[in-house]
Amino acid sequence: MFFKVENSTIAFGGLVANKDVNVEVEKGQIVGLIGPNGAGKSTLFKSISGFNKIDSGHIWFDGREITNLEPNHVCKAGIACTFQKAQSFADMTLEESVLVGAYCRRKSKKEALAYAREMIGFVGLAEKQTVKISKLNMYERKKAELAAALATQPQMLLLDELFAGLVPTEVGYILEYVKKVNRELGITLLIVEHVLKVIMSLCDKIYVLEYGQIIASGSPAEVTSDPKVIKAYLGDDYDVTADQQP
């Protein structure tokens, strides 16, 4: 198995944010993670990327255990992530901020800079290379964050609501980049997303979280027709079968 979360459990004080969560991802897949607000999606992501220490369970990646490693070691192992709230090095130029990621696997400045520029070109920001991050707009910052994450040369990328805060046309553009990341760079993707249109058109497999537990998983079509999922999103009173009666 390429990537596997096994019975991951984490509690903050009395609140159990993730309970016995199991997720499996095959190499090259795009896997989605959905669920109502507060279901524990971001918590799971932070557990994988090393910002949360899980109470019990295991996380396996590429044949080794990465449970509770520091975030920089997780990154070295081959998992990069983007944050829910766009993070940036405001006072750096675009080039240098991507360079930080490139230094993850390249020690010499020449090599790292060449790779950083390649990634900036990949996300289509080549002409903004020397502009400070603080002067970029939201859409460009999202792309800059993506470029920095890609510069670490990950095998798997965690995208936490990459599409949040963008207008629909921009969502369309970023969607193309995300597909390109998967197809051209061969990077496995694990995506948390609220824009269901994105998830449905992108993913091979979807996990649904509610109250910290996985309630359903499968292909987009399977998941959307699952009564448990519909209940989680629309409430207990909504009777799925009622609609289908003649």
Added chain:
Amino acid sequence: MKKDLKDYLNIKTLLLVLLVALVIFIPVWGNRRYMNIAILVLMYIGLGESWNLLSGMSGLFSIAHALFFGLGVYGMTIGMTKLGLPVVGGILLGLAANVVMALIVGFVGSKLSGLYFTMALIALHAIIYTLAGQMSFTGYALGLSMPREYLMSRRALYFLVLGLAILMMLIFVWVRKSRIGTNFVALKENPDLAVSLGSNIRGWRILAVIISAMMASIMGAFYAFYMMANTPEVFASTISLRIIMVCMVGGLGNVWGPVMGCWLIVFDELVRGVMPSKFASFAVVVYALVLIVMALLKPKGIMGSKIFQPKETDARSVENKKAAAKAQK
């Protein structure tokens, strides 16, 4: 892109030429007092670069930088007088003491961040300051005197410290351009993002303290030759305060910051020369006022002014301008 002579005729070049002229002419016409001020100014530029690397570049606020400076002074004086080491031995002793101190401070600074780093530094500084005045090994409160044969002329000292100040500036620039500097700035700007991109922020923080402490240590070794003695006063908070002021006024995280802020040292020395000795300690009031005014008017220091900002090299805007020029034809 070819540059015309016109491109070089700006305020930056003018200031640089003035600076170089000043540096060359001070030893020619300067009397002993002006030479002393010039030496102190250059020393604070060197110390400023050291502080700027730690606090301006890496974002770890060092409030007691005199700790590293003082250890450099004591390393040299103890090495020379008590242990009979050669000059290089004295420098190395100071550096070794500083690396040990930097490891302690850096370890605390990497485990606990921000305020705790500052508090740890204050505590260590207080311990060393007190010990320096209490032990026979360090010469109690009166300090140790350096052997007479090492006494240097003011002119020799001036060129020595000039070389050191330039060396510190070069180190700063080299670090900023290298992989180290990129990681330092990254951990200042956004530690969470830096660590998620594979940067070992704990290691980089410790390295930042070590490099900065070693820079301050070398300036301290110089100060031992300038004063020909040590006293616990080399650990005094006024020295830390001056280092911070020079950088804050000049510009944080910029190699020219300490150079731009060093007029404050000149000003301070002149004021203290004029004022009756009774009021000399009131110079601190002047510092405080300058700091408040600068914080209100220019929070990014003098180097934060518009004329020193690099020009926008946004390729798109350049192309737009070209397109507009074509359209006009």
